[in-house]
Amino acid sequence: MDVDDFESVRFSGTPIDLLEQYFAAHGWTHDRQGDEEIVAQYQGSWAKYELRAVWREEDSVLQFLAFPDIRVTTDKRSAVYETMGLINEQLWLGHFELWQSSGLVLFRHAALLERSDEMVLTLDQAETLIETAIDECERFYPVFQFVLWSDKSPADALASAMIETRGEA
Template identity: 70%
Template sequence: MRVDDYEAGREASAPIEMLEQYFAAHGWPHERTGEEEIAATVQGSWTQYELRAVWREDDAVLQFLALPDIRVGTDKRAAVYETIGLINEQLWIGHFELWAASGLVLYRYATLLGQDSDGETGLTMEQAETMVDAAIDECERFYPVFQFILWGDKSPAEAIASALIETQGEA
């Protein structure tokens, strides 16, 4: 991110505009899909993520979604639902879901945004960065768990244990 862009974004602005500034500053492909919605793509360590944000002005809620490239067939859905339950127990903010209609796994995070003294609701660059980073970090952390379920035929507990081994020292 360029310093000028960061400094310009220190003040709160409309949530979708702020996310647009954030995506542009990182050079991520993005597009406004409506007045209150934006989508971007970013390459992670494991896969490419589709990032989506939807602003609900009436409720002052910004919903943020990160969609890793994970589709679950009907034969693996029970295991993935169990896995999502175990993963969500470990999360402080946001949660994973499996959309039944499409079989897509996604990470969802929503935040209530307060109003300033002028009655305007805004998002700061720091809030945008925290939200986006948290979504990508959680997807990166748990992507291997889903792969162990889908391709490695591991149980949910085995998949989590295998994927979340913390390394000690340096190789």
Template identity: 70%
Template sequence: MLDETAFDRDESAAPIDMLESYFAAHDWTYSREDEEIVAKVKGSWAEYELRAIWREEDSVLQFLAFPDVRVAQGQRSAIYETLGRINEQLWIGHFELWSSSGILLFRHAAMMGAGDSAGMTLEEAELLVESAIDECERYYPVFQFVLWGGKSPTEAIESALIDTQGEA
């Protein structure tokens, strides 16, 4: 959780401004152009690219997390089945596969209010970013088991999502 004393932002700010402050407060590498921001964050399994696009006319923030997984044409049917099984379990956001490039990603769209009230709080920014990273971290091994381990989608999910007890 972010230490709010190190956070340099009002209670609510334009969504891209709030995300920029959030990324800066974490010392993550990021770049920004107008209504889009891209950041890199190191996870347990991979480096994730986080991308947010603000559409003011619709008051929608599109948030994407790319877990650095590309799917070859011959493996796509297994991944589509895997995505279907995973997405059934998600409450917010979903995984998808871009058919033109084979890039796997997590996507979530958030309606932020209209006009001058289209702001984002620190808590909303944290929830949006951290939930996307958490889902990528949780399901990254599933995709690897299907793509590289030769497991079926059901086997991969069962193997990767074993709940552990205690600490090693």
């Protein structure tokens, strides 16, 4: 099934079923881990992202995570926390966080789905979850790199990365 066919299909089943079909329609490598979880790979312009969705039926919540392949050493964690604070102030959906145990940066947000006989995730909701996570990781990846590799202050890194270019080189 390609992307155009995918958009006209009516879905039934769990949100993970819909995401599995979405990833397949886009040709993304993915691995389903039971009825409650799926993991996919997406090649962005900065890094290869791991996309993970976890369905909690008892709460009617679909949590979506994107891992932008950023690992933070202990000595850089305070600067990254400050960076995330500045970034998160600008986000409408989701947030960045740092997992203490592994030092991984991730983007996370969730959808509370309507309770009914069947939990329904629409294609529009799925696209918003996925595209928001990818777009924000792509948008802010350079900020983290400036802090981690160029030793810029979080404020300078954010200012440098947010410069909008116009025209073509």
